[in-house]
Amino acid sequence: MEAPDTAAPIDTGNEPDDAPLPDACDAPGQPSSCPTTPTFLYCRYEPSVKSLQCSAPTDPFVTGQYLTPCSSNKDCDYSLGCHFGICTTYCELALQACAFPSAKCTTIGSPKWGACQPPE
Numbered sequence: 001m002e003a004p005d006t007a008a009p010i011d012t013g014n015e016p017d018d019a020p021l022p023d024a025c026d027a028p029g030q031p032s033s034c035p036t037t038p039t040f041l042y043c044r045y046e047p048s049v050k051s052l053q054c055s056a057p058t059d060p061f062v063t064g065q066y067l068t069p070c071s072s073n074k075d076c077d078y079s080l081g082c083h084f085g086i087c088t089t090y091c092e093l094a095l096q097a098c099a100f101p102s103a104k105c106t107t108i109g110s111p112k113w114g115a116c117q118p119p120e
Contacts, residue, residue: 020050
């Protein structure tokens with residue numbers, strides 16, 4: 001019976017996560033710096049890579065509107081992102097302003113951008 005390999009460090013869960021990808025665009029919820037061909041893309045915050053990325057809905061004609069349940073950004077309309085399990089708008093954390101009444105600008109992992117979380 002071989003002894004277990006203990007030369008590699010043990011993952012305790014306290015190590016920092018992988019570094020985020022660089023931002024591919026500058027303002028979530030906007031087409032801003034995203035390419036428009038071969039398909040129209042919008043800037044959204046992608047929690048899986050911890051950065052702003054350009055993406056499009058899976059089906060632009062039936063995607064979720066504001067407050068529609070979702071499991072990823074591709075489930076939401078172009079200008080919305082999937083955060084808190086719903087399609088919602090983005091906001092600047094420094095301004096704390098959301099377009100919909102009583103929604104709260106809540107952190108989603110980006111140092112500058114948040115998402116508008118509706119009241120429960």
